[in-house]
Amino acid sequence: MDFDENADLDTSSVDDLRGSGGGGGGGGFPGIRVGGGIAGLILTIVIGLLAGTHNLPGISGGSSTPDNTAIAQKCAKTNKDRFHDADCRQVATFDDLSGFWRTTAPERLHAQYAQPRFAIFTQSVNTGCGAATSDVGPFYCPPDQRIYIDLAFYDELASRFGAPGxxxxxxxxxxxxxxxxxxxTGTEPQVRRLQExxxxxxxxxxxxxxxxxxxYAGVWAKGAAAPGGLVGTISQKEIDEALTAAAAVGDDRIQQQSGGQVNPETWTHGSAAQRKQWFSTGFSSGDPNSCNTFGS
Ligand SMILES: [Zn+2]
Structure with a gap:
């Protein structure tokens, strides 16, 4: 696979929570970042204290977003080396996914599109689903509609499986x-209710x-792998490696516990074979309506 060197990347939905400065260190409340000066610092601390005491879903997804100037510059077209690093590859993938589902969700699934956010963090983060550490792996949090990833996860993928990844x-x-x-689409809350x-x-x-x-990942990949798509050709070997690695590393399901903590013990996912099968179903049809895993 090769990323499109000419792609213009939009980083407006990316929250880079790795940076120095701001209130982001040590599992504070990195989603909130206010301007410099003592007043800003105090506000950050107060918010940090509140966040430490109560779980405050939604605040991190509010209007205050971290300064992402650095990642915007790094991932700009003018940086010829941008796709050498995982962060710009992830931003490019997220961008492509956003564009794909913005049209596909309403057209094929009759679902109104809402733009999610993509947060890159290190070590720990407070989310609308509670506090999380990198140990949980990448996850999506429905209440704040954000995808969270510590890029160190990919080092683990690579070192454990020796795949370029x-x-x-x-x-x-x-x-x-x-x-x-x-x-x-409402499937996620519906399944939650059924589970209860x-x-x-x-x-x-x-x-x-x-x-x-x-x-759904397979449905997107078909478009991304088409001529002129973001990632170019994807070999069957790459697909197999990716799915095997992902299945083996484990699931990313996040559970909101009573204390607002993430509990990886309750994760459950399909077998590697099932995951490959359903990815392939999406990849060959290119249609999310083929993804009826709930049917008999
Ligand atoms: Zn998952």
Whole structure:
């Protein structure tokens, strides 16, 4: 696969929470960043204290967003080396996903599109789903409609599986974007309610949700792999490596516990074979309506 060197990237939906400065360090409240000066610093601390005491869903997705000038510059077309690093490849993939689903969700799924955000963090982050550390892997949080990724996850993917992993990285964010689509279509809240009513079906329902996100990733990949698409040709070998790696590393389901903590113990996902199968279903049809993992 090759990224389109001429692609103009839009970083307006990207929250780069890795930076120095602001209130982002040490698991504070990186979503809130106010201007410089003592007043700003105090406001940041007060908000940080509030966030530490209460879970405040939604604040991080509000109008205050981190300064992303640095990543906008780094990922600009003028930087010829931009796709050497995972962050700009991820931003490019996220951009492409946004453009794809902006038209596909209303046209094919009759779902009104809402733009999600993409947060890159290190170590720990406060989210609308509670506090999370990098250990949970990449995840999507429905209440704040944000995808969260610590790029160190990709080092783990590469070191454990020895794969170059560029398509694995694209697949991961496409899968998370799939969860956003499930939120837009109402499938995600519907499954949550079903799980509450039928605790014995909890895991089976979770698997279906995960497999549908894999299928949606495949639907997107077909467009991205078409001539003139973002990533160019994707080989079957790349697809196999990506899905095997993703399935083996584990799931990314985030559970909102009573204390607002993320509990990875409750993750459930399909087998590697199932994930490959559903990705392939989406990839060959190019139609999200083929992703009916809930049908019999
Ligand atoms: Zn998932």
């Amino acid at each position: 560029e398509f694995a990285q694209a697949y991961v964010i496409a899968h998370e974007f799939g969860h956003h689509i499930q939120t837009l 009513r039928n605790p014995s079906q909890r895991n089976a329902l979770s698997v279906k949700l995960e497999l549908q996100a894999d299928c």
